[in-house]
């Protein structure tokens with residue numbers, strides 16, 4: 001196997017050694033579903049996808065959880081004072097917060113399919129895990145790590161030895177979140193303390209009873225509670241964007257380790273920033289691009305680009321390298337992908353040749369992806385094969401093998417040995433399992449399976465009697 005990964009805490013490349021190689025456990029901070037995700041978010045989720053694909057390629061088994069933050073959170077400068085993202089979007093659209101969250105969750109899954117992301121094993125919803133979050137806060141209370149009153153509960157970071165060391169943040173620098181919570185800030189003993197529970201403001205749709213009164217949980221306790229519930233108090237890998245390292249990951253980790261006395265994630269990986277034409281993405285700059293924006297093409301006019309072409313563009317840069325998205329760079333990536341596909345189509349038509357070269361390239365590809373997911377090097381190897389005289393069955397085999405990670409369609413699906421119209425066996429297996437769960441009246445498990453089936457690009461059409469039929473979800477926008 002021999003995988004090495006850069007570790008965010010030690011800031012070194014270390015050999016990856018999971019507790020159980022047949023079930024590597026991975027948590028990814030997922031989207032807040034009040035609008036479409038932008039291409040910077042997608043670059044982060046792509047890191048999870050190439051990580052999972054590489055692990056499977058190297059023979060590991062995986063179990064992945066990605067949360068859906070469906071109750072919104074005050075998030076730095078993007079919001080009016082104290083207003084919740086999901087609620088603000090709902091007000092603007094004249095819909096309920098739940099309707100907005102459901103709509104953008106579906107939109108998110110559609111974007112994931114367009115990007116060819118493997119579906120997570122579970123997509124825990126924040127709004128469905130509030131009892132777990134309350135239990136976490138109670139555990140912290142037992143350990144004397146909280147304070148508060150009037151419905152506000154705060155985590156006391158002074159109870160965590162070495163707080164700040166994880167993200168390399170000096171205490172006293174304050175946290176950006178306090179700017180949106182002046183009332184809470186006034187109650188805090190120090191700027192780094194953070195809210196675990198707060199009272200619901202009038203009109204808030206998402207609110208729950210708790211030992212501290214009716215209210216709602218803080219963001220950091222959400223991810224910690226969901227990760228612990230689905231992966232246990234100790235799991236292998238935690239993935240997210242670099243902007244989440246502080247305060248979100250520092251705080252999730254601090255409260256999870258304090259509450260459970262266990263390590264939480266063994267290994268943290270962060271995806272670097274994505275800039276657009278050298279500038280930070282923002283709504284006001286009009287450069288917060290979504291996949292639909294990419295397909296529509298540059299604002300100045302010109303050709304749009306597909307999700308597969310954007311995926312390829314991202315793969316040509318290492319995940320820890322900041323990416324500067326430019327339309328010119330995207331167009332060059334699209335041309336390179338088209339050349340690559342053309343080269344494989346031609347090579348596949350030739351008689352089988354270059355099997356020795358293919359074996360050497362296969363090793364090179366494997367060592368590239370094993371070296372901290374070095375996809376740029378792996379892509380270069382993919383370009384090298386048709387040029388090295390590899391042809392026929394040998395070329396088809398390499399294309400099929402490497403596309404298990406690249407997933408950019410080196411050869412048309414049928415050529416790569418995949419059935420374009422048939423239902424994949426793992427989807428059929430999930431559908432059978434769902435039928436069994438429904439018959440056993442375990443609707444929660446059945447619904448979770450249906451979600452995984454949908455995330456795989458299929459949906460179930462329930463028949464009156466017993467088993468259900470599967471149909472492919474049509475992707476009208478994918479080219």
Ligand SMILES: [Zn+2]
Nearest residue numbers: 029030223248
């Ligand atoms: Zn998170």
